[in-house]
Amino acid sequence: MRSKITAYEEIVKSIEDGMQIMIGGFLADGTPELLIDAVIESGAKNLTIIGNDTGVPGRGISRLIDTDQVARVITSHVGLNPRTIEKAIAGTLDLQLVPQGTLAEQIRCAGAGLGGALTPTGLGTKVAEGKRQIEVQGKTYLLEEPLHADLALLKSAMSDEFGNSFYEGTCKNFNIVMAYAADTVIVECDQLLEIGDLNPNTVETSGILVDHLIKGAKCDY
Amino acid sequence: MTINIPIKDIIAKKAAAELFDGAVVNLGIGLPELVANYIPEDVEVILQSENGILGMGPHVTDPAVDHNCFNAGGKCVSLKPGSMLFDTTTSFMFIRGGHVDIAILGALQVDQTGSLASHEIPGKFIPGMGGAMDLAAGAKKLIVATSHTQKGQPKLLEKITFPATAINCVDTIVTELCVIDIVDGRFVVREMSADISKKELEELTAAPLMFNL
Numbered sequence: 001m002r003s004k005i006t007a008y009e010e011i012v013k014s015i016e017d018g019m020q021i022m023i024g025g026f027l028a029d030g031t032p033e034l035l036i037d038a039v040i041e042s043g044a045k046n047l048t049i050i051g052n053d054t055g056v057p058g059r060g061i062s063r064l065i066d067t068d069q070v071a072r073v074i075t076s077h078v079g080l081n082p083r084t085i086e087k088a089i090a091g092t093l094d095l096q097l098v099p100q101g102t103l104a105e106q107i108r109c110a111g112a113g114l115g116g117a118l119t120p121t122g123l124g125t126k127v128a129e130g131k132r133q134i135e136v137q138g139k140t141y142l143l144e145e146p147l148h149a150d151l152a153l154l155k156s157a158m159s160d161e162f163g164n165s166f167y168e169g170t171c172k173n174f175n176i177v178m179a180y181a182a183d184t185v186i187v188e189c190d191q192l193l194e195i196g197d198l199n200p201n202t203v204e205t206s207g208i209l210v211d212h213l214i215k216g217a218k219c220d221y
Numbered sequence: 222m223t224i225n226i227p228i229k230d231i232i233a234k235k236a237a238a239e240l241f242d243g244a245v246v247n248l249g250i251g252l253p254e255l256v257a258n259y260i261p262e263d264v265e266v267i268l269q270s271e272n273g274i275l276g277m278g279p280h281v282t283d284p285a286v287d288h289n290c291f292n293a294g295g296k297c298v299s300l301k302p303g304s305m306l307f308d309t310t311t312s313f314m315f316i317r318g319g320h321v322d323i324a325i326l327g328a329l330q331v332d333q334t335g336s337l338a339s340h341e342i343p344g345k346f347i348p349g350m351g352g353a354m355d356l357a358a359g360a361k362k363l364i365v366a367t368s369h370t371q372k373g374q375p376k377l378l379e380k381i382t383f384p385a386t387a388i389n390c391v392d393t394i395v396t397e398l399c400v401i402d403i404v405d406g407r408f409v410v411r412e413m414s415a416d417i418s419k420k421e422l423e424e425l426t427a428a429p430l431m432f433n434l
Contacts, residue, residue, distance in 0.1 A: 026272040026309075027295035052272075052309065053349075056295060079250070079348025080295065088347060095347065097340075100271060101313030101355035108310050121317060121358040124388035127350075157289070169289025169306060170273045176308040204308075 001195050003161040004187075006212035008038060011186060015042035015151070022107065022149040022178040023051040027080060028060030030171030032155035032188035034216050036063050039153070048072040050107070050149055052100065052174050054084040065093070074147070076100035099127060104177055106147035111180025116145045152182035155216070156205070159189035160198040163210025172204065179205040186212040228368055228397045234259040235412075236325055236366040236395040240266050244322040245315075247271065247356055249339075250294040253325040253366050267301075269321055271312050271352040276304025293352070316352065317359035324360035326353055328367040328394075330381040333428045335391040335403045337365060338383035350386055357387030369396035375427040377401070377408065398422060401430075409433050 015021075015038065025031030031051075039047070040063065047070050054073060055062035062081050064070050072094040078084040088095035098106070105117035118141035122128050132143040154175045156165035165187055167175050179185050187210050233255035240246060240260060247269045248254050257279070260266060268277040270292050277292060278299035290306075292298045300306075315321060329346075330338040337357060340350040357363055367376055377394065394401040399422060400412035409431045413422065423430055 026293070027291070029272075029289070029291050029295065053351075075349065077349040077351035079351070085347055089344065097347070097349040099350050099354040100309065100352040101317050101359075104309040104313055119317065119358070121355045123358070125354065125385045127354065167308075170270070170291050171289055172273055172306065172308040174309050177310045 001162040001207065004163045004207065004210050004213040005161060006186075006214060008034070008214060011035065011038045011212060011214060012041045014184070015039055015044045017044050018046045019044060019150045020048040020050065022152040022174070022182055023049060023061055024152070024154040024173065024175035024178055025055070025060050026052050026170065026173040028055040028062070030155050030167060030173050030175055031055060031060040032153050032216065033060070034214060035153040035186060035188050036060065039064060039069065040067055045069055046071045048074065050074045050147065052103070053077045054081045056080050057083065072096065074098060074103070076103050102127075102144050103147070104174065106144050107174070107177050107181045110146035110148040111177060114146065116143050118142070119144055147181070149178075149182040150184065152178040152185045154179060154185065154187045154205070156187050156189045158191045158193060158198060159187055159213055160193045160195045160207065161213065162195050163187055163205070163207030163213050164198050164203045165189065165205040165210065166198065166202045167204055176204050179209045184211045185209055186214065188214050188216045190216050229255060231397045232366050232368065232395055235400060236364060237261065239364055239393060239395065239400075240264055240323060245269055245275070245320060247316065247321050247324045247360065249324070249326040249353065249356070250351070251327050253327055254292070254294060256325055256366065269315060270298070271309075271316060273307050273309065273312055274298070274300065274304060275307075275315065276301045313352070313355055316355050319359055319361060321356070321360045323362045323364060324356040325364045325366050326356065328365045328376060329383050330376050330378055331365050331367065331391055331394055332378045332381045333403065333408050334380070334406050335389045336381050336385050337387045337391050338381040339386045341384045343384065353386050357390040362392050363387070363390050364393045364395060365391050366395045369398045369425055375425055377426045377428060379428040398425065407431055
């Protein structure tokens with residue numbers, strides 16, 4: 001099995017203007033901060049960021065909002081990041097708000113080869129505008145389409161060199177599903193193990209989905 | 222002399238009284254989070270947090286540096302014995318799939334048809350809906366916990382004017398003044414504070430009230 005360990009500089013070089021990037025985490029818990037550093041250092045502009053939220057001031061996706069590298073955000077909640085709200089109201093950031101469960105399913109569909117999800121969430125609200133409604137077994141659902149990305153930036157508690165990964169506590173959140181839904185997947189791990197040292201019972205992301213692996217700031221390998 | 226309890230705690234305590242033993246409960250960010258502090262001793266509920274917990278315990282005030290369990294408001298929390306941790310996709314299978322018995326959400330406005338506005342004041346306040354729309358769609362019972370008025374203006378209306386978070390979904394409204402069930406498109410007052418008259422309550426509510434006290 002091939003090691004996915006990649007130099008930080010190589011990751012910085014691979015981030016390009018206009019990319020659509022998924023970033024794992026929930027209020028910056030389970031967000032790869034070193035990979036956020038890499039996006040900042042790349043100077044890439046006009047990015048679309050897909051994530052549960054935009055972090056909290058000083059942490060997570062918030063740091064990319066502050067550097068003006070982001071043109072568009074697809075997310076479910078920005079209530080704990082006043083900067084995102086200010087920019088969206090000022091019109092300098094295209095903020096697309098999606099119900100949290102719908103966002104997860106759209107990402108899952110892209111990763112699972114499905115053409116969309118049928119959900120009752122958002123019926124009768126602005127979320128339903130412009131979307132097809134489909135009746136199944138006597139109930140009405142909204143058709144929500146798959147959501148794919150060029151790049152997914154994820155954060156694990158433990159990964160082996162092949163990229164098999166485990167996420168701890170409430171840091172699983174969007175990390176697990178996003179690993180399936182991007183052309184290139186980069187994992188930042190707290191703890192790096194040799195291949196064979198991560199118990200298969202605990203693997204939540206298979207290394208076959210992971211392209212690059214980097215040791216996080218907390219890594220003690 | 223009465224002790225001044227903050228209004229939000231009065232609301233939280235009344236909302237907690239709506240819970241039943243064994244219920245799977247999701248508490249929204251903000252005021253609903255406080256409900257956890259007032260759950261009666263003889264009632265055991267299983268708290269679901271949409272960021273990935275079933276069996277959430279009390280807040281942790283002195284977390285270790287590697288603490289990795291948070292609630293949906295980002296605060297450090299503990300886990301109760303018998304808890305489970307999971308990802309967002311699984312979390313919304315619990316929520317949307319009808320496996321959560323009661324969701325308690327805050328409100329900007331709520332109306333007599335059970336429609337709720339909680340996530341947007343156009344051009345002013347756009348925090349986003351987070352998990353609220355999915356909870357409204359999937360929870361077996363939706364309780365709104367809110368102050369009865371905002372700066373003197375009623376929040377309980379005939380029809381919401383802010384963008385809807387959910388249509389015809391709210392079952393019960395708990396405020397500092399009363400508990401209201403929504404029955405066939407009407408506000409039915411089930412419980413009322415002793416400090417207020419029916420007439421006063423009607424004046425603070427922008428929709429007709431029925432009383433079933």
